[in-house]
Amino acid sequence: MDSFLIQTVFYLGAAVISVPIAKRLGLGSVLGYLIAGVLNGPHALSLVGAEADVMKFAEFGVVILLFLIGLEVQPSTLWEMRRTIFGFGGAQVVVTALAVAGVAVVLGLPWQTALAVGLVLAMSSTAIVLQTLDEKGLRQGPVGRAAFGVLLLQDLAVIPLFALLPLLATVAPTTAGEAGSHGASLMTHLPIWAQIASVFAAVAAVVGGGRYLVRPLFRFIAESRLREIFTAAALLIVVGVASLMQMVGLSPALGAFLAGVVLAESEFRRELETDIEPFRGLLLGLFFITVGAGVDLPLIVHKPLTLLGLVLGLMTLKFLVMLGLARLFGAPMRGAAAVATALAQGGEFAFVLLTFTVGAGVIGAPLAALLTAAVAVSMALTPLAMMLYERIAAALDAAVTDVTPDTGAFDEGEPDIIIAGFGRFGQITGRLLTANGFRSTVLDSDIEQIDLLRRFGRRVHYGDATRMDLLRAAGIERARMLIVALDDREKTVELVETARKAFPDLVILARAWDRRHAYDLLANGADAVERETFESALSLGTTALQKLGFRAHRAHRAASFFRRHDRRSFEELRPMWGQEEAYILASRDAAKTMERLLAADLSRLRPGDAGGAWDTASLEQELRERAQTEGAE
Amino acid sequence: MTTLPNTGAAAPATSGVLLVLAHPALERSRANRALAKAAKGLSGVTFRDLYETYPDFAIDIETEQAALVAHDVIALQFPLYWYSTPALMKEWLDLVWLHGFAYGPGGEALQGKRLFVACTTGAGAKAYHAHGYNRFTMDEFLRPLEQTAHLCGMVWETPFVVHGAAVKDDAALKAEAVRYRARISSLLPAETEV
Numbered sequence: 009m010d011s012f013l014i015q016t017v018f019y020l021g022a023a024v025i026s027v028p029i030a031k032r033l034g035l036g037s038v039l040g041y042l043i044a045g046v047l048n049g050p051h052a053l054s055l056v057g058a059e060a061d062v063m064k065f066a067e068f069g070v071v072i073l074l075f076l077i078g079l080e081v082q083p084s085t086l087w088e089m090r091r092t093i094f095g096f097g098g099a100q101v102v103v104t105a106l107a108v109a110g111v112a113v114v115l116g117l118p119w120q121t122a123l124a125v126g127l128v129l130a131m132s133s134t135a136i137v138l139q140t141l142d143e144k145g146l147r148q149g150p151v152g153r154a155a156f157g158v159l160l161l162q163d164l165a166v167i168p169l170f171a172l173l174p175l176l177a178t179v180a181p182t183t184a185g186e187a188g189s190h191g192a193s194l195m196t197h198l199p200i201w202a203q204i205a206s207v208f209a210a211v212a213a214v215v216g217g218g219r220y221l222v223r224p225l226f227r228f229i230a231e232s233r234l235r236e237i238f239t240a241a242a243l244l245i246v247v248g249v250a251s252l253m254q255m256v257g258l259s260p261a262l263g264a265f266l267a268g269v270v271l272a273e274s275e276f277r278r279e280l281e282t283d284i285e286p287f288r289g290l291l292l293g294l295f296f297i298t299v300g301a302g303v304d305l306p307l308i309v310h311k312p313l314t315l316l317g318l319v320l321g322l323m324t325l326k327f328l329v330m331l332g333l334a335r336l337f338g339a340p341m342r343g344a345a346a347v348a349t350a351l352a353q354g355g356e357f358a359f360v361l362l363t364f365t366v367g368a369g370v371i372g373a374p375l376a377a378l379l380t381a382a383v384a385v386s387m388a389l390t391p392l393a394m395m396l397y398e399r400i401a402a403a404l405d406a407a408v409t410d411v412t413p414d415t416g417a418f419d420e421g422e423p424d425i426i427i428a429g430f431g432r433f434g435q436i437t438g439r440l441l442t443a444n445g446f447r448s449t450v451l452d453s454d455i456e457q458i459d460l461l462r463r464f465g466r467r468v469h470y471g472d473a474t475r476m477d478l479l480r481a482a483g484i485e486r487a488r489m490l491i492v493a494l495d496d497r498e499k500t501v502e503l504v505e506t507a508r509k510a511f512p513d514l515v516i517l518a519r520a521w522d523r524r525h526a527y528d529l530l531a532n533g534a535d536a537v538e539r540e541t542f543e544s545a546l547s548l549g550t551t552a553l554q555k556l557g558f559r560a561h562r563a564h565r566a567a568s569f570f571r572r573h574d575r576r577s578f579e580e581l582r583p584m585w586g587q588e589e590a591y592i593l594a595s596r597d598a599a600k601t602m603e604r605l606l607a608a609d610l611s612r613l614r615p616g617d618a619g620g621a622w623d624t625a626s627l628e629q630e631l632r633e634r635a636q637t638e639g640a641e
Numbered sequence: 642m643t644t645l646p647n648t649g650a651a652a653p654a655t656s657g658v659l660l661v662l663a664h665p666a667l668e669r670s671r672a673n674r675a676l677a678k679a680a681k682g683l684s685g686v687t688f689r690d691l692y693e694t695y696p697d698f699a700i701d702i703e704t705e706q707a708a709l710v711a712h713d714v715i716a717l718q719f720p721l722y723w724y725s726t727p728a729l730m731k732e733w734l735d736l737v738w739l740h741g742f743a744y745g746p747g748g749e750a751l752q753g754k755r756l757f758v759a760c761t762t763g764a765g766a767k768a769y770h771a772h773g774y775n776r777f778t779m780d781e782f783l784r785p786l787e788q789t790a791h792l793c794g795m796v797w798e799t800p801f802v803v804h805g806a807a808v809k810d811d812a813a814l815k816a817e818a819v820r821y822r823a824r825i826s827s828l829l830p831a832e833t834e835v
Contacts, residue, residue: 559668561729564696622666624763628807631763635808 022048023293036143038136039391041293045300046388066298067260069291070135070356071250074163074261076288077138077156078268079277086269089157096154096337097161100351104130104329111325120176124370125379127169128362129322131355134159134261135292136390141350144394151346154339158330158351163262166357170257170364177369203257210256214249214263218270226276230455230470239283245271246284275458278451278469278481285477299356303384307377318382319389323352342401349397353390354383422486423449427493428473428503430457433519433540434493442466449482474503476510484511492518492534501528508533527582546571577608657685658757658828659712663719663730665692672761672806672814673720679818680718685829687712691729698732705737710750714828715795717786718759720806724775724782734789743793752794757828758786759821761806769804798828 022044030040086093109126113119137155141147147156198206222245229238246264253263271277308315327348334344362380365371371379425448427438438448450466451473452458461468471478473494484490490507494500504518518534520526526537546567553563581604660680664673667690681688689708695701709715719726726734741748760783762768768775769782779802780787790797801824803809803817 559666559693560696561665561692562668562696622669624669624807627763631765631805632808635765635805 018048019294019297022297027293036140036391036394037293038139038143038296039388041296042300042388042391045297046303046305047300048297049301049303049305066291066295067356068247068250069288069293069295071261071264072246072284072288073135073138073292075246075249075264075268076281076284078265078270079272079281081269082272083269089153092154092157092337093161096333097158099333099337100158100330101127101130101162101165103333104326107325107329108322111321118178120178121371121375124173124176124365125375127173128358128365128371129326129354129379129383131162131166131357131361132159132326132351133353133355133387133390134163135295135356136353136387137350139292139296140391140394144398146346146350150339151343151350154334154337154343154347155350158347160265162355162357163259163265166259166361167257167262169361173361173365173370174368206256207258210252210258210263211266213252214266215270218267218274222271223274223276226274226470227455227459230276230453233453235283235472238279242280242283243287275462275468275470278478279471281481282471282475282478295356299384299387302359302380303388304377304381307381308385311378315378315381315385318378319385322354322382323386323389323393327352345401346397349393350390352393353386354379355387358383423447423467423483424487425449425489425491426451426479426482426484426487427491428479429492429494429519430454430461430468431493431495433495434491437491437493449487451478451482474499474506476506479507484514487514489515489517492516494519497521497525500525501532504529504534505532523578523581526578530582542574573609574605577605580608581605656830657687657712658683658714658716658825659687659689659708660716660718660825661689661691661730661733663691663717663727663733665727665729667692670720670761670806671811672803672809672817673718675814675818676718676759676761676803676821679822680716680825683822683825683829686825691733692727695729695733698729700733700736702736702739705733706739706742706750709737709743709754712754713830714755714757714798715751716757716759716825716828720761721763721782724777725785738789738793749794753796754793755796755798755828756786756790756793757798757801757825758783759801759803759824761803763805763807765805765808 023041026044026047027037027040030043031037105123105126107126108129109119109122112122112125117125137159138147138152141152141155146152225241226238229241245267249263249267250260253260271280274280330348330351331344334347335341339347359380362371362376362383366373366376424446425441427434427441427448427450430438430450430452431454434450434452438450441448448467450461450468451471452461452468453470453472455470458468458470469478469482473479473492479490484507490511492500492503492507494503500518500520504516507514507516516534518529518537520529520537520539522539526539529537549570550563550567553566554560558566660677662673662677664670667674667677677688677690680686687708689705691700717726717730719730722728725731738744738751739748743751760779762779764773764775767773769777769779771777775782779800783800787797801821803821806814809817
């Protein structure tokens with residue numbers, strides 16, 4: 009227990025210190041984690057070991073990453089991407105594997121070993137690529153999409169590789185079944201048809217469960233209004249799917265991705281994303297640290313040139329193959345270079361596959377150690393390579409300025425308006441805006457309400473809108489307006505305040521309870537407020553006037569005048585804002601405000617007055633006098 | 642009096658008079674109240690009170706167009722304000738008598754119908770004369786509406802004018818109301834007359 013705590017201290021400490029420094033230096037967080045890992049690792053300060061347990065735990069970060077990516081990919085998007093995934097991705101794996109194998113044969117390896125090395129090194133690092141692209145803001149565009157397609161296929165390709173690699177054995181396998189975390193641990197004794205059947209059953213379970221079981225489960229949890237249980241349920245899904253996939257010999261990351269895609273259309277998507285996000289960040293960080301810790305420093309010291317040649321050779325080869333293929337698949341030069349640079353490293357699957365191939369007698373242990381080091385170094389170099397790419401691209405841009413920014417979004421269309429709260433108030437405002445062609449995203453925590461709205465095809469998400477992270481997930485950074493229509497005084501103020509601080513330029517409109525609340529909201533940064541009962545009370549008053557005999561237009565004008573008068577006194581009674589005044593206002597007797605309002609009503613609005621409209625008394629007087637003089641003529 | 646359903650659906654047959662009244666403060670106008678009361682009791686007259694129906698000026702164009710289509714005679718009753726119609730009646734003309742509906746290509750909805758204007762003035766008859774203080778005749782002040790009828794292919798009926806409406810006593814107003822009722826009746830087809 010003590011050692012666990014101390015290790016945790018080292019991991020967290022390393023991350024807390026090195027990541028912000030790396031970011032400050034413009035190196036990106038991935039490199040920061042990797043450096044932290046190297047420094048902490050067994051070969052440097054030796055503060056932590058590259059324990060397999062930690063590694064497994066850390067790999068879960070990759071699983072969560074893919075689950076989150078899955079959440080962003082609608083099944084339809086996936087279908088649109090089929091050419092990228094199978095065409096581009098498939099070509100990348102095959103051509104890269106053959107190219108690497110060819111070089112290996114030239115270097116004197118037997119062809120079987122060479123092919124195995126090629127296949128293992130064809131894999132790229134999902135975690136590093138996606139994290140790096142994310143930080144560069146490239147993940148949503150065509151570059152990110154292409155890279156993602158390739159990575160997805162690599163994940164798929166790992167499955168048959170476990171079956172194929174043993175066939176390339178040149179020496180008798182030592183421990184055939186030892187396949188690391190990705191081995192088919194439970195299924196190997198089963199006949200092949202049963203293995204295949206169980207794979208299909210597992211996939212069907214994920215899809216079916218996601219479709220039909222998860223929603224009622226989340227609804228049930230949502231009704232209990234316990235946020236941490238929601239988080240627990242989200243984690244349960246990811247862990248559950250990952251272990252199911254592992255059981256049948258599929259990649260847990262792939263399973264998590266599949267689960268994500270299944271849930272991408274669910275109303276709980278944003279909430280899931282928000283709940284899982286922190287785990288992703290930390291676990292991925294841990295993953296990068298363990299990769300860093302796994303870099304075999306003595307090996308680097310002993311064979312620096314071999315390793316350097318290996319790393320540079322590998323990255324150059326992968327870069328060139330990728331560049332050529334991307335061009336072949338119609339990518340512009342700039343985008344092709346970005347994808348190729350991003351995918352040029354070896355991946356985390358290489359570690360697993362290398363362990364597996366050594367066990368299966370395909371690759372010798374010394375070679376595997378060398379390759380493991382090379383892959384780790386290439387992963388560490390990726391953020392640097394991306395920086396180099398950006399420098400070159402920027403230099404070229406300086407010469408020729410014709411950059412087309414990446415605007416293609418992965419996500420659904422961006423909302424114009426975010427409506428927090430879609431109850432009695434928000435839905436009227438929302439319907440008006442939608443009817444006039446504005447796209448709105450609605451956040452509400454009433455599950456029945458959401459259900460109903462979704463049946464009508466509205467974009468509604470479950471969640472507590474006062475959470476800034478959820479608002480961000482809903483797209484507030486690109487929205488033009490936030491409408492706060494919550495059914496809770498304090499939460500409304502809280503949301504207006506935090507949203508204003510985070511987004512100084514956002515237009516914020518808010519539903520207010522009464523005068524005091526309205527003043528409070530304005531003081532906290534709302535651009536405009538509406539007292540929730542004011543207009544409806546005025547409207548009922550107008551109807552009352554009509555029923556009392558007023559013509560409709562007169563009643564309408566009377567209400568309009570009253571509204572204007574009330575708005576004016578609202579402004580007049582609005583105190584100067586400052587701490588002291590706010591305090592005085594808060595303690596002011598409500599009855600006193602009422603008194604001032606009534607006095608103002610009396611002095612400004614005369615009974616029956618609608619601004620003296622069409623009062624023709626003086627005109628009639630003049631006409632009478634005129635008629636008399638004319639009559640006298 | 643027939644009341645049009647507010648559904649925008651056309652009345653079954655094209656017949657009768659659509660009497661459109663615009664007075665922002667009818668409660669203050671003895672003359673217009675008396676005239677409207679006399680006319681809307683006639684069968685074959687559909688009465689529409691614009692300021693009562695659209696106090697917020699949010700005119701329902703489809704309903705109004707359907708009402709126009711369903712009648713042979715369009716009668717506009719209003720007090721002359723600044724030598725023109727009250728604001729809402731102008732708004733009604735602007736929004737309902739549209740290009741492609743009332744005039745222009747495909748705008749034949751009103752063709753062959755009759756336009757009848759009934760108008761009250763504050764000043765006496767003598768003021769509406771080249772030598773009066775209003776300097777022009779009523780015919781001249783109503784030219785915009787007359788041209789509107791012409792452009793829409795409508796027949797322009799001789800207007801009905803009550804001068805000095807505000808200063809007339811009850812007996813005089815009653816006489817005008819009788820005259821108005823008779824005039825509207827003359828616009829109705831014989832079989833629908835009372």
